[in-house]
Amino acid sequence: MRPASYDSEEVQMGLLTKLLTLGEGRQLKKYQAMAARIGELEPRMQELSDEELSALTAGYRERFDAGESLDDLLPEAFATVREGSVRSLGLRHFDVQLIGGMALHEGQIAEMKTGEGKTLVSTLAGYLNAISGKGVHIVTVNDYLARRDSEWMGRVYRELGMSVGLVQNGMRPAARIPAYRADVTYGTNAEFGFDYLRDNMVTRAERRVQRGHSFAIVDEVDSILIDEARTPLIISGAGTKAAETYRSFARAMRGLVPDIDFEIDEGKRTIIATEVGLAKIESRLGIDDIYSDPSAQLANHLQQALKAQFLFHRDKEYVVSDGQVKIVDEFTGRIMEGRRYSEGLHQAIEAKEGVRIREENQTLATITLQNYFRLYEKLSGMTGTAMTEDAEFREIYKLPVVAIPSNKPVARKDEDDLVYRTIDAKFNAVADEVEERHRAGQPCLVGTVSIESSERLSRILDKRGVAHETLNAKNHEREAHIVAQAGRAGAVTIATNMAGRGTDILLGGNPEVLMEDVLSQRGISLEEATDVQRAEALEVAKGITKEEHEQVLRAGGLAVIGTERHESRRIDNQLRGRAGRQGDPGLTQFYLSLEDDLMRRFGGDRMDKVAAVMSRTEIPEDMPIQAGIVSKAIESAQHQVEALHFSARKTVLEYDDVMNLQRTAIYEERNAILDGKDLSSRIETIFVDAITDLIESCCPERSASDDWDLRAINAWVRNMTGLEDFDASSIDHDDSADALGDAILDYLLGVYRSKEAALGEDALKKLGSQVMLNIIDVRWMAHLQEMDYLRTGIGLRALGQRDPLTEYKDEAHSAFAALTAGMYEDFMRTILRLQIAAPEEAQAVEAPETDVLEGRNVSYTSPEQTLSESSISRDAVRQAASGRPPAPAPQKAKTYRKADEDPYANVGRNDPCPCGSGKKFKKCHGANR
Numbered sequence: 001m002r003p004a005s006y007d008s009e010e011v012q013m014g015l016l017t018k019l020l021t022l023g024e025g026r027q028l029k030k031y032q033a034m035a036a037r038i039g040e041l042e043p044r045m046q047e048l049s050d051e052e053l054s055a056l057t058a059g060y061r062e063r064f065d066a067g068e069s070l071d072d073l074l075p076e077a078f079a080t081v082r083e084g085s086v087r088s089l090g091l092r093h094f095d096v097q098l099i100g101g102m103a104l105h106e107g108q109i110a111e112m113k114t115g116e117g118k119t120l121v122s123t124l125a126g127y128l129n130a131i132s133g134k135g136v137h138i139v140t141v142n143d144y145l146a147r148r149d150s151e152w153m154g155r156v157y158r159e160l161g162m163s164v165g166l167v168q169n170g171m172r173p174a175a176r177i178p179a180y181r182a183d184v185t186y187g188t189n190a191e192f193g194f195d196y197l198r199d200n201m202v203t204r205a206e207r208r209v210q211r212g213h214s215f216a217i218v219d220e221v222d223s224i225l226i227d228e229a230r231t232p233l234i235i236s237g238a239g240t241k242a243a244e245t246y247r248s249f250a251r252a253m254r255g256l257v258p259d260i261d262f263e264i265d266e267g268k269r270t271i272i273a274t275e276v277g278l279a280k281i282e283s284r285l286g287i288d289d290i291y292s293d294p295s296a297q298l299a300n301h302l303q304q305a306l307k308a309q310f311l312f313h314r315d316k317e318y319v320v321s322d323g324q325v326k327i328v329d330e331f332t333g334r335i336m337e338g339r340r341y342s343e344g345l346h347q348a349i350e351a352k353e354g355v356r357i358r359e360e361n362q363t364l365a366t367i368t369l370q371n372y373f374r375l376y377e378k379l380s381g382m383t384g385t386a387m388t389e390d391a392e393f394r395e396i397y398k399l400p401v402v403a404i405p406s407n408k409p410v411a412r413k414d415e416d417d418l419v420y421r422t423i424d425a426k427f428n429a430v431a432d433e434v435e436e437r438h439r440a441g442q443p444c445l446v447g448t449v450s451i452e453s454s455e456r457l458s459r460i461l462d463k464r465g466v467a468h469e470t471l472n473a474k475n476h477e478r479e480a481h482i483v484a485q486a487g488r489a490g491a492v493t494i495a496t497n498m499a500g501r502g503t504d505i506l507l508g509g510n511p512e513v514l515m516e517d518v519l520s521q522r523g524i525s526l527e528e529a530t531d532v533q534r535a536e537a538l539e540v541a542k543g544i545t546k547e548e549h550e551q552v553l554r555a556g557g558l559a560v561i562g563t564e565r566h567e568s569r570r571i572d573n574q575l576r577g578r579a580g581r582q583g584d585p586g587l588t589q590f591y592l593s594l595e596d597d598l599m600r601r602f603g604g605d606r607m608d609k610v611a612a613v614m615s616r617t618e619i620p621e622d623m624p625i626q627a628g629i630v631s632k633a634i635e636s637a638q639h640q641v642e643a644l645h646f647s648a649r650k651t652v653l654e655y656d657d658v659m660n661l662q663r664t665a666i667y668e669e670r671n672a673i674l675d676g677k678d679l680s681s682r683i684e685t686i687f688v689d690a691i692t693d694l695i696e697s698c699c700p701e702r703s704a705s706d707d708w709d710l711r712a713i714n715a716w717v718r719n720m721t722g723l724e725d726f727d728a729s730s731i732d733h734d735d736s737a738d739a740l741g742d743a744i745l746d747y748l749l750g751v752y753r754s755k756e757a758a759l760g761e762d763a764l765k766k767l768g769s770q771v772m773l774n775i776i777d778v779r780w781m782a783h784l785q786e787m788d789y790l791r792t793g794i795g796l797r798a799l800g801q802r803d804p805l806t807e808y809k810d811e812a813h814s815a816f817a818a819l820t821a822g823m824y825e826d827f828m829r830t831i832l833r834l835q836i837a838a839p840e841e842a843q844a845v846e847a848p849e850t851d852v853l854e855g856r857n858v859s860y861t862s863p864e865q866t867l868s869e870s871s872i873s874r875d876a877v878r879q880a881a882s883g884r885p886p887a888p889a890p891q892k893a894k895t896y897r898k899a900d901e902d903p904y905a906n907v908g909r910n911d912p913c914p915c916g917s918g919k920k921f922k923k924c925h926g927a928n929r
Contacts, residue, residue, distance in 0.1 A: 027402065028099065028405075031098075031099040031102050031103070032095075032099070034074070034075065034098075034102060035095040035098045035099060037075045038075050038078045038079045038082070038098055039095070041075060041076060041079035042079060042082065042083070044079075045079050045080060045082070045083035046083060048083075050087065050159070053080065053083060053084060053087070053159070053160065054159065054160055054161040055161070056076070056080050056160070057080075057131070057160050057161040057162060058161065060073050060076070060077060060080075060131045061131055061133065064131050064132060070105070070128055070129060070131065070132065073128065073131060074102070074105065074128060077124075077127060077128040077131065078093075078098055078101060078102075078124050078128070080127070080160060081093070081101075081123050081124050081127045081128075081156065081160065082098070082124075084156050084159040084160045085120065085123065085156050087159055088155040088156050088158075088159040089120075089152075089155060089156060091117075091120055093117075093120060093121070093124065094117070094407050096112075096116070096404055096405050096406070096407050097116070097117055097120060097121045097124070097407075098124065099404055099405075100112055100116075100118070100121040100124075100382070100404045101121050101122075101123075101124025101125050101128075102124075102125075103380070103402040103404065104121065104122065104124070104125035104217055104380040104381075104382065105124070105125040105128055105129065105380070106380075107378045107379060107380050107399070108380055108399060108400050108401070108402050109221055109380065109381040109382070109383065109386050109393055109399050109400070109401045109402065110380070110381070110382050110402055110404050111383060111384065111385070111386045111387055111401055111402065111403045111404060112382060112383075112384060112404045112406075113384055113406045113410065113577060113581070114384045114504070114577040114578060114581050115504050115581025115582045115584075116384075116404070116406055116407060116581075116582070118219065118382040118383075118384075119149055119152070119153060119219070120153070121382060122138055122149075122153065122217050122219065122382065123153050123156045123157070125215075125217060125380065126138060126153075126157070126184050126217060127156075127157065127160065127162065127184075129214070129215045129378075130157075130162055130183040130184050132214070133183075134211075134212060134214035134215070135180065135181075135182070135183065135184075135185060135211060135212070135214055135215075136183065136184045136185070136214070136215050136216070136217065137185050137187070137192060137213075137215070137216040137217070137376075138184060138185070138186050138187075138216070138217045138219065139187065139188065139189050139192060139216055139217065139218045139219060139224065140186065140187070140188055140219045140220070141188065141189075141219065141220045141223055141224065142188060143168050143169050143188060143191075144480060145219070146166060146167070146168065146186045146187050146188055146191075147166060147168065147186075148480075149186055149219075150164055150165075150166040150186035154184075154186075157183065157184055162183040162184060163181075163182040163183050163184075164182055164183070164184050164185075164186070165178065165179030165180060165181070165182030165184070165185040165186070166179055166185070166186050166187065167179050167180070167185060167186070167187030167188075167191045167192070167195065168187070168191070169188075169190075169191065173198075173207065173209055176195060176209040177209050179209075180195075180209050180210050180211055181211065189218070189224045189228070189369060189372075189373075190233060192210075192216075192372070193233040193367060193369065193372045194233060194235065195209050195210050196210060196213075196367070196372060196375070197233065197235055197365040197366070197367060198235070198365075200365065200666075200667045200670055200671070201235075201364070201365060201777065202674070203674075203770065203773050203774075204674065205674040205675055205676075208674070213375040213376040213377065214376065214377050214378070215376065215377065215378045215379075215380075216373065216376045216378075216379050216380070217380050217381065217382065218373070218379070218380070218381040218382070219381070219382055219383075220382070220383055221381025221382060221383045221386065222381075222383045222385060222386050222389060222570060223383070224369065224381075225369065225370070225373065225381065225393070225396075225397060226389050226392065226393075226570075226649070228369060229368065229369050229370050229396075229649045229652070229653075230645075230648055230649050230652050231339075231369075232366050232367060232368040232369070232652075232656065233366060233367055233368070233369065233372065234342070234363055234365075234366045235363075235364045235365045235366070236363050236364055242301075242344075242347070242359070243347070243351075243357040243359065245301055246301065246305070246344070246347045246348055246350070246351035246357055247351045247357070248285055249281075249285070249301045249302065249304075249305035249348065249351070250305055250308070250309070250348065250351035250352045251284070252281045252284040252285050252305070253281075253305050253306065253308075253309040253310075253352070256277055256280070256281075256309070256310075258310075260274065260276060260277070261273065261274060261276060261277030261280060261281075262274060262277045262306060262310070264310055264311070266311070266600075266601045267601045267602055267640070267641075267644070269311060271303075271306045271307060271310055271311055272306075273302065273306060278290065281302065290302055297789075297792075297793075299793060299796060300343065300344055300792045300793060301344065301348075304343065304344045304345045304347075304348040305348050305351075305352075307345055307348065308345060308348035308349040308351070308352045309352055312345075312349055314353070315450075315451060315452045316328070316450055316452055317330070318349060319335060319451065320353050320355060321335070323355050323356060324355060324356075325346060325349050325350050325353060325355060327339050327340070327341065328450070328451055330449075333448070333449070333450060333451055333454070333471075333495070333496020335451075340358075343788075343791075343792055344792075346358075347359070363781075363784040363785060363788055364781050364784070365784070366659075366784065367656075367660075367663065368652060368653065368656045370396060370397070370649075370652075370653050370656070371653070371656055371657070371660045373397065374397065379397060379399060380399070381399065384573075384574060384577045385570045385571075385573040385574050385577065386401045386570075387401055387403060388568070388569050388570045388573070388642070389401075389570060392646055392649070396649075396650070396653065406583075407582065407583075408582055408583030409583060410580050410583070411557075411580055411583055411584065411585050411586070412557075412576070412579050412580025412584075412585070412586040412587065412588065413585075413586070413587045413588070414576060414587075414588045415587065415588065415589040416631070417565075417589075417590045417591075417592055417630065417631065417634070418589065418590070418591050418592065418624035418625075419592045419593065419594065419624055419625050419630050420591070420592070420593045420594075420621065420622070420623075420624050421593065421594055421595075421614050421619065421621050422593055422594070422595055422621050423593045423595045423596070424621070425593065425621040425622050426563070426591050426592065426593040426596075427456060427457055427460060427563070428460070428622065429591055429622065429624065430446065430457060430561060430563055430591050431457065431460045431461060431464060431466075433561060433589070433591075434446060434461065434466065434468075434492055434561065435461075435464055435466050437555075437559050438466055438467075438490050438492050439490075440490075440555055441489045441490045441551055441552070441555045442489075442490070442552065442555035442556055442557075442558075442559055443486060443487050443488060443489065443490065443491040443492075443493075443505075443507070443552060443555075443558050443559065444491070444492045444493070444558075444559045444560075444561060445486050445493050445495060445505065445558060445559070445560050445561070445578055445579070446492070446493065446494045446495070446560075446561045446562075446563060447495055447496075447560065447561070447562045447563065447575040448494060448495070448496050448563045448564065449496070449563070449564045449566055449597075450496065451496060453496075453563055453564065454470055454471075454494045454495070454496050455470070457494055457563065458470045458494055461492065461494075466492060467492065468492035468493065468494060469482050469486075469491070469492070469493045469494070470493075470494045470495075471483070471493065471494065471495040471496065481513055481516075483495070483505060484504070484505070484506070484509070484510040484513040485509050485510065485513060485514065486505045486558075487505040487506050487507045487508060487509055487510075487552065487558055488508060488509040488545075488548055488552075489508070489548040489551045489552050489555070491509075504581060505558060505578055505579075505581070506545070506549075507548075507549050507552040507553060507557060507558060507584055508544075508545040508546065508547075508548035508549025508550075508551070508552055509541075509544070509545045509548060509549075510545070511538060511541040511542045511544075511545045512538070512541075514541035514544060514545060515534065515537045515538045515540075515541040517541075518537040518540050518541050519533065519534070519537045522537070553584075553585065556585055556586075556587060557579060557580065557584050557585035557586035557587065558578065558579040558580075558584070558586045558587075559579070559586070559587045559588075559589070560575055560576060560578050560579045560586065560587070560588040560589075561588075561589055561590075561591065562575055562588070562589070562590035562591065563590075563591055564590075564591075564592060564596050564597070564598065565590060565592060565596070565598050565634055565638070566598075566638075567598060567638060567641035567642070567645070568638065568641065568642055568645070569635075569638050569642070572590070572638075575588070576588045591624075592630075592634075594614070598634070598637050598638070598641070599633075599634075599637070601637075602636075602637030602638075602640050602641060609629070654805055655791060655805065655808060658808060658809050658812045659787060659812070662783075662812070662816050662819075665816075666776060666780055669776065670773065670776055673769050673772055673773055673776075674773070677769075678765060679765070679768045679769060679772055679827075680756075680761070680764065680765050680768060683749075683752060683831075684745075684749065686824050686827065686828060687745055687748050687749065687752075687828065688745060689821075689824065690821075690824060690825055690828060691741050691744050691745055691748075692741065693821065694713065694716055694741075694744070695737050695738075695740065695741045697709075697712075698710075698712050698713050698716075699737040699740065704735075705733070705735045708737075708740075710728040710729050713728040713740075713744070714726060714727060714728050714729075717744060717747065717748075719829065720748065720825075720828055720829050720832050720833070721748070721751050721832045721833060722832070722833040723751065726744075726747055728740065728743075728744075731743045748828075748832065751832050752831065752832060755831065755832070755834050759834070764831075767831075767834075768827075768831055771827060771830050771831065772827050775823055775826045775827055775830070776823060779819055779822060779823045779826070780819070783815060783816070783819045786815055787812060787815065790808065790811055790812070790815070791808065794807060794808045794811075
C-alpha cells in the first residue's frame with residue numbers, strides 16, 4: 001500500500017538553492033537536475049504492478065550487457081528504488097537522499113547529518129551498481145548493524161528481484177560463498193578483510209568465498225578508514241616464547257624517574273631511556289649492552305616495557321578483567337574483546353599488571369584496511385562527519401567528500417565551552433546540569449572520552465538519585481536498544497564517545513523498541529508474541545512515545561553534554577550531531593577543565609596563560625570561564641593531534657605499501673596456480689634461473705676452470721635430485737661455464753622427464769601445483785615473520801643518520817628476492833626427489849589439499865574484533881599448508897662457528913650479505929666460499 005500523500009519538499013529545495021551559490025554549487029546543481037528527472041519518472045513507476053516493478057531489474061541488466069552504462073541507467077534505476085522502498089518499507093527517498101546516492105555512485109564520500117537516512121541512501125547506489133552482476137559490498141562497523149541493515153534494506157532489494165547476502169563472525173565458509181554470490185552483500189570491514197586473506201590461503205579454487213572487489217559502500221566511513229586505519233588485519237599463530245623476558249623488563253622499570261631515567265612526550269606518545277636510565281636498567285637485568293643484540297629484540301623489549309609502564313594506564317587505554325588485559329578503543333570507548341597490541345606491547349602490559357602472559361603471535365597473513373579498501377575498483381562512503389578529514393580521504397583513498405544538504409534546517413543550539421579549573425569542579429557542574437534537565441523532563445546524552453570518566457560521573461549521579469543508563473558498549477544490540485530510548489522524557493544516558501553509532505535517537509523514544517518493553521511487562525517475549533499481541537503492544541508504545549515526544553519538544557529537545565573535548569574535532573562533531581536530527585530542537589554544551597588530558601598535553605602557552613590568570617584572580621573552582629583564548633587553544637591542540645594521527649596513519653601505509661607490492665605478487669602467483677596455471681611449462685625456465693645462480697656462485701667470471709668449485713656443484717645437484725650419478729668433473733665443458741650449465745640443465749631435465757614418464761604428465765602437473773602452493777604458504781609465513789622482526793627494529797637506524805623507511809625498502813626487496821629464489825629451489829627439489837610408488841600403491845597420487853587454517857585455531861586481530869585467540873605451534877604453522885610437507889633436502893651436519901671467528905660462517909647462500917651491500921651472500925662475500 002502507498003501513503004496517500006507526501007510532505008512538501010519546498011523547505012529542502014529552498015535550502016538547496018541557497019547552497020548552490022556556494023563552493024559546491026556546480027556539482028549540486030548537476031545533481032539537482034538529475035533529481036528532477038528522477039521525480040518525473042515517479043508517476044510511471046507508481047502505475048506498475050509489483051511484478052512489473054520487479055521485472056525492470058532484468059531489463060536493466062539486458063541493457064547494461066548491450067552496452068548502456070550505469071550512468072545512462074541511473075535515473076530509471078533510482079526511480080525504481082524509490083518506488084520499491086515506498087512499497088516495501090513505507091519510506092520514500094527525499095531529493096537530498098537521491099543526491100547522496102549519486103555521490104556514492106560516483107565514488108565519493110557523502111557527508112550527511114545524523115538522522116538524514118544514510119542507510120536508505122545506500123540502496124540507491126547499491127541497486128544501480130549491482131545491475132552489473134559483479135556484486136556490491138556494503139560495509140558496516142559491527143555485526144549487529146550489518147544484520148539489521150541486511151534485513152531492513154534487504155526488503156527493498158528483494159522487492160526489486162535482487163538477492164541479499166550477509167557475512168557474520170563465526171559463519172562457516174560454506175555459508176559465506178552464497179553470501180558473496182548475492183547481488184548485495186552486507187558485512188563488517190573485518191569480515192571482508194579476513195575473507196580476502198583466507199581466500200589467499202586456500203589450496204583449491206572452489207574454496208575461495210569472495211568473487212572480486214568491484215564496488216564498496218562504507219557506512220561510517222570515517223570510523224573505518226580513519227580511526228581504525230592504524231591497526232592492520234592480522235591472522236596469526238603462536239610464535240616465540242619470551243614470557244620471563246617480559247617479566248624481567250617489567251621489574252626493571254620500577255622506580256624509574258621521569259627526566260632522569262627517561263624522556264617522555266605524551267603528545268607524540270614517545271618515550272626513550274636516557275643514558276642514566278639505560279645503565280640502571282642494564283644493571284638490573286644483568287646485561288652489558290642491550291643494543292648489542294643483533295636481532296634488536298632486547299631493544300624492542302626495552303621500548304615496549306617503557307611504553308607499558310609510563311604511556312599506557314589501567315582503566316584508560318586498557319582494563320584488567322578476568323585476569324586478562326583488554327584494550328579500550330580510544331574512539332568509541334568500547335572494550336575490544338580479543339584484540340591485542342602488537343610488537344610485544346600487550347605482553348609488556350601483562351607483565352606490568354602481573355597477569356598471565358600470552359605469548360607473541362607469528363603473523364600468517366596481514367593487510368591494512370587502507371590497502372584492503374584500495375583493492376576495490378570503485379569505493380564510496382557515508383558519514384555525518386568527514387569534511388575535517390577531506391585532505392586525508394583525497395590523498396590516501398582518492399575519495400572526495402561532498403556535503404549533502406540536510407532535508408530540514410538544523411535547529412540545534414551549540415553553546416560555547418565552559419572551562420573549570422579542576423576536573424572535580426567540572427564533573428560536579430555536569431552533574432548539576434544533568435540533574436536540573438532530568439527533573440525538567442529533558443533527555444540528556446552525556447559523552448565521555450573514557451570508561452573511567454563515565455563510571456566516575458555515574459557514581460556522582462547515583463549519589464544524587466538520578467536514574468541513568470551507562471553504555472559500556474559490550475553488546476551492540478543492547479547498546480542500540482539503550483540509544484534508541486535515549487530521547488525519552490527525562491532519560492539520562494552516559495556514553496563513551498560514539499557508542500551506539502548507527503542508531504537514531506528519536507525524541508520521545510522509538511515505538512518499535514519500546515514495544516518489546518511493553519510485551520516484557522506483560523510477561524511475553526518478542527519471539528513468543530502473536531501478531532495481535534505485537535500490534536496491541538505497538539499501539540500502546542506509539543501512544544507513550546507520542547505523548548513524550550510533545551513533552552520533550554517543550555523541554556527543548558535532546559541535550560548533548562560533552563565532558564571533555566576529544567583529540568579530533570570530528571569526534572566532537574559526531575557527539576554534537578546526536579542532537580537536532582531532522583530539524584528537531586536540541587542543545588549541545590561541552591564542559592572542560594584545565595586538567596583535561598587534551599589541555600595538559602597540547603594546550604601550550606595559551607593554556608598556561610589562562611591557568612595563571614585563573615590562579616591570580618582566585619576564581620572559585622566552581623565558576624567557569626568562557627574566553628576566546630580558550631577556544632583557540634583547544635582548536636590549536638586538536639589540529640596538532642590530528643596532524644600527529646594523520647602522520648602515524650601515513651607512516652603505517654608507507655611501510656605497508658612495501659609489503660603490499662610483495663603480497664600482491666605472491667597472491668597473484670597463488671591465484672594463477674589455483675586457476676590452473678601450468679607450472680610444467682615453466683620447468684625449464686625455473687631450472688635455468690637456479691643453475692644460473694649456481695654457476696655465478698661456483699664459477700666466477702674471469703676465473704680459470706681449475707678454480708671452479710665443482711664439489712659444491714656436485715653437492716647442489718645431489719641435494720636437488722637425491723641421486724649420486726652426476727659428476728661435474730666428468731663434463732667436457734671446454735673451460736666454458738655456459739657449457740657446464742647446459743650439462744647440468746640436461747641432467748635435471750632428464751630426471752624430471754623420468755618422473756613424468758613414471759607418474760603421468762597430468763598427475764605430475766596437478767601434484768606440482770599443490771606442492772608449489774604448499775611451498776608458497778610456508779615461505780610466505782616465514783617471510784612475514786622476518787619482516788615483522790625487521791619492522792620492529794628498523795627505527796633504530798635513524799640513530800645512525802639513515803632513513804628507516806629507505807632502509808626498510810632496501811632490506812625488504814632483498815628479503816623478497818631471497819624468498820622467490822628459495823621458493824623455486826624448494827619446488828625443484830621436491831619435484832626432482834619424488835619417489836614414485838609401485839603402480840598398485842599409487843592408484844591416486846595427489847598432494848594433500850588441506851588449507852593453512854583448516855582444523856586449527858588461529859588468532860584474528862582487527863580494529864574491531866578478534867574472532868578467536870589460541871595457539872598453534874610454530875612447527876604446525878610451517879606445516880599448515882599440508883598434512884605432508886614437501887620432502888626436505890638431506891643436509892650435511894652444520895658446524896656453527898662463533899661470529900667473531902668468522903662473521904660469514906653461518907650465513908645462508910640466498911640470505912642478504914651481512915656487509916650491507918644489499919646483494920645476496922652468494923653474489924657478494926660468499927662468491928668464493
